[in-house]
Amino acid sequence: MDVHVEAPTRVIGKLHRTEADGTRVYLRQCPLCECMCGLEVSLDADDHVKLIRPDREDVWSKGFICPKGTTLGKLHEDPDRIRTPMIREGDAWREVSWDEAFAKCEELIHGVLADGGIEAMTAFIGNPAGHSFSLSRFGALLMGQANFPSIYSAGTVDQWPKNVSSVLMYGNMWKIPTVDIRRTDHWIIMGGNPQASGGSLLACPDQLAEIDAIRARGGKVIVIDPRRTGTADHASEWIPIRPGTDAALLLAMANVIFNEDLFTLGAVEGKVLGVEQLREAVTEFTPDRVAEFCHVPADTIRRLAREFAAAERGGLYGRIGLCNQEFGTLASWMVDVINIIAGQFDKVGGMMFGKPAADPLVWKMNTAMTGEPEFGKWRSRVRGAPEILGQVPASCLAEEIATPGPGQIKGFINIAANPTISVPDSQQLEDALPLLDCMIAIDCYMNETTRFAHVLLPGPSPLESPHFDELMWGWAVGSAAKWSDQLFEMPEGTVPEWEILARLGWLCTGQKDADFEFSVLDDGWFSTLCMLYGRDPETTLPLYDFGGPERMIDLQVRMGPWGDRYGENPDGLTLEKIKAAPHGIDLGPMVPRVDEMIGTPSGMIELAPEYILSDLPRLRSALDRDPEGYVLVSRRHIRSKNTWMHNVKVLVKGKDRCTLLVHPDDAAELGLIDGADARVSSEAGSIEVPVEVSDEMMRGVVSLPHGWGHNKPGTRLSVAREYAGVNSNLLAPGHFVDELSGNAAVNGIPVEVAPA
Numbered sequence: 001m002d003v004h005v006e007a008p009t010r011v012i013g014k015l016h017r018t019e020a021d022g023t024r025v026y027l028r029q030c031p032l033c034e035c036m037c038g039l040e041v042s043l044d045a046d047d048h049v050k051l052i053r054p055d056r057e058d059v060w061s062k063g064f065i066c067p068k069g070t071t072l073g074k075l076h077e078d079p080d081r082i083r084t085p086m087i088r089e090g091d092a093w094r095e096v097s098w099d100e101a102f103a104k105c106e107e108l109i110h111g112v113l114a115d116g117g118i119e120a121m122t123a124f125i126g127n128p129a130g131h132s133f134s135l136s137r138f139g140a141l142l143m144g145q146a147n148f149p150s151i152y153s154a155g156t157v158d159q160w161p162k163n164v165s166s167v168l169m170y171g172n173m174w175k176i177p178t179v180d181i182r183r184t185d186h187w188i189i190m191g192g193n194p195q196a197s198g199g200s201l202l203a204c205p206d207q208l209a210e211i212d213a214i215r216a217r218g219g220k221v222i223v224i225d226p227r228r229t230g231t232a233d234h235a236s237e238w239i240p241i242r243p244g245t246d247a248a249l250l251l252a253m254a255n256v257i258f259n260e261d262l263f264t265l266g267a268v269e270g271k272v273l274g275v276e277q278l279r280e281a282v283t284e285f286t287p288d289r290v291a292e293f294c295h296v297p298a299d300t301i302r303r304l305a306r307e308f309a310a311a312e313r314g315g316l317y318g319r320i321g322l323c324n325q326e327f328g329t330l331a332s333w334m335v336d337v338i339n340i341i342a343g344q345f346d347k348v349g350g351m352m353f354g355k356p357a358a359d360p361l362v363w364k365m366n367t368a369m370t371g372e373p374e375f376g377k378w379r380s381r382v383r384g385a386p387e388i389l390g391q392v393p394a395s396c397l398a399e400e401i402a403t404p405g406p407g408q409i410k411g412f413i414n415i416a417a418n419p420t421i422s423v424p425d426s427q428q429l430e431d432a433l434p435l436l437d438c439m440i441a442i443d444c445y446m447n448e449t450t451r452f453a454h455v456l457l458p459g460p461s462p463l464e465s466p467h468f469d470e471l472m473w474g475w476a477v478g479s480a481a482k483w484s485d486q487l488f489e490m491p492e493g494t495v496p497e498w499e500i501l502a503r504l505g506w507l508c509t510g511q512k513d514a515d516f517e518f519s520v521l522d523d524g525w526f527s528t529l530c531m532l533y534g535r536d537p538e539t540t541l542p543l544y545d546f547g548g549p550e551r552m553i554d555l556q557v558r559m560g561p562w563g564d565r566y567g568e569n570p571d572g573l574t575l576e577k578i579k580a581a582p583h584g585i586d587l588g589p590m591v592p593r594v595d596e597m598i599g600t601p602s603g604m605i606e607l608a609p610e611y612i613l614s615d616l617p618r619l620r621s622a623l624d625r626d627p628e629g630y631v632l633v634s635r636r637h638i639r640s641k642n643t644w645m646h647n648v649k650v651l652v653k654g655k656d657r658c659t660l661l662v663h664p665d666d667a668a669e670l671g672l673i674d675g676a677d678a679r680v681s682s683e684a685g686s687i688e689v690p691v692e693v694s695d696e697m698m699r700g701v702v703s704l705p706h707g708w709g710h711n712k713p714g715t716r717l718s719v720a721r722e723y724a725g726v727n728s729n730l731l732a733p734g735h736f737v738d739e740l741s742g743n744a745a746v747n748g749i750p751v752e753v754a755p756a
Helices: 067-077 098-116 127-131 135-146 160-170 207-216 230-234 246-259 275-281 287-294 298-310 328-341 396-402 426-435 471-475 497-508 518-532 537-543 548-558 575-579 616-622 664-670 718-722
Strands: 024-029 038-043 049-054 086-089 092-095 121-125 186-190 220-224 237-239 314-318 411-415 438-442 455-457 478-481 585-589 630-635 660-662 677-681 686-693 701-705 749-755
Touching: 038 067, 049 067, 086 098, 098 121, 098 411, 098 438, 098 455, 098 497, 121 135, 121 396, 127 135, 127 471, 135 411, 135 497, 135 518, 135 548, 160 328, 186 298, 207 220, 207 230, 220 230, 246 275, 246 287, 246 298, 246 328, 246 616, 275 328, 287 298, 314 328, 396 426, 438 497, 497 518, 518 537, 518 548, 548 575, 660 664, 660 677, 664 686, 664 749
Parallel strands: 121 411, 186 220, 186 314, 220 237, 411 438, 438 455, 630 701, 660 686
Antiparallel strands: 024 038, 038 049, 086 092, 086 455, 478 585, 630 749, 660 701, 677 686, 677 749
């Protein structure tokens, strides 16, 4: 039964309309994923969220909404949500004032600095930070002040291969092209399931409707995946593939494109280097050579290549399933390569770069300015894992905490993350966290990770924060600008998240909390941004009587492609103009823009980076492996969001979703019974989980969802505990990674399966 609690604060959002029964309706944007859906939030007379419906006039989402978006009110009113800072003393927690909380943070951080220096401190950045109004914009200020020797993030669990291939091909790790699916006629989807994820590195609402539209206009959609997903159910064709072999299939498609004279650069002719190196590299990867390895017939591979190259408007999209596997960088790189050599790059209906209204901060630097990235500049202390783009595998964190010696991690700042569930070899991290002298968490919940913190600093609910997406528009199928007002006032005295980050960074420099002045740091941070965007800070700062994220956003909008450039273009956009458009401003579809996006030292798209080519011998050797044996893959569900939507009853009730999917023939061979428990074992561990027999799985592959395992003592997640499930990362070996990026390989884990 859902618990109804008193709304703790007053409504301060801008009223949209009042209905006949007195219900007040406010407009918001959902901050949970790349769909960026517009919402109507209805409040009753007591300021409780009565209903959330789609905003049918939203210029972007046009009335689309998923089940998660309807539950923002449940998140806001969740009685388990942490609203007041807390300090742990032994096993007991007590609520404290913000001043006492930061005094404790100072004591803990300075204690670590005194004993081990900044080398003994680190941070972990969770996935929600990318969707957060504050964390996405002020996380860099914390990191810049603290100057941690290394940090950890969810990036090395789900997307680092794409960052590696992008920085090498285009000059910036966050310039990631995507497919113009609203105008394509031939869409190939690999390792992605937009039906459940809403799109990942592909911002577009209601992608199932887009698939249906492609087919309705005579086009074709092909899903290549070990599982017949909800996305595949809408597609023209489902092609099962052995997990971890996508790179081989894509290399074979490139082989066909070259050998059958299907090669063309199209719109990027004269803008690409490395064609001949690529042609030579794919020579051995023929369809016949890789067919058994991939479990995809050679004739099917040839047909895929021919049809894609012949398509007038085609796009190949690869996502998380391609990243978190053994050859993740090769697979992620080859997705872009196939689009380029089939003439489907930088054109309408093909693969293009997005065009955000607010010029993203992370796009401001490129390798033409900084030089080619040097991977492996340092190695992790214990395992010796090479640094890639400033990080090592997330699974290294446990051993860095647990292993004594110079450089041992004793202080840890956890930012909106739950790594004891989301990181491979998660039992190792759970065992290590109690060894810390200092753990500070910024989070709305006392979850499986934050229960180990010494100080827990709560952030706002989605309805207690303004919202304006930034980076999501970098891989969106169109351009728009939308602002959401904060709906509910925060409790009196609350420290905003952006100030929390700045204040913790200040303490990590050894300074005292009593000497902290946010406005000074904020002005310094904004001045740095002004210079990055080509503005003089001395003339820009006086234009504002406010700071924080809003000032940053206004700068990014005004200096963006549609901006007013502080008066140079009087009709251009400002944040004030965006706020005045309650349903958003539509800025049009994707446009070719490769010339302005490439930032490599050569000024060209680097098709065949030597660093990536160096991994081909490892893949070549893998082709001769015995293809038998069971492997495990992960999966998503439309009602889940990694680990942190499981405390909403309406999303988790009903049929058990934390099950082991097994093909009927495999179930018969293994003696598994639908609904009974199976024991699944890997070199990392063993779990017991209910079996769900389904022909949606290909043979030889079993599937578990990620993000579950909520049965830990000390958490305050009453609903999630009731629907605990099992943690799939207990089966993920920490050392099983994509060697080029250090990204976890949680798809394709060899497992043994038997009745429990």
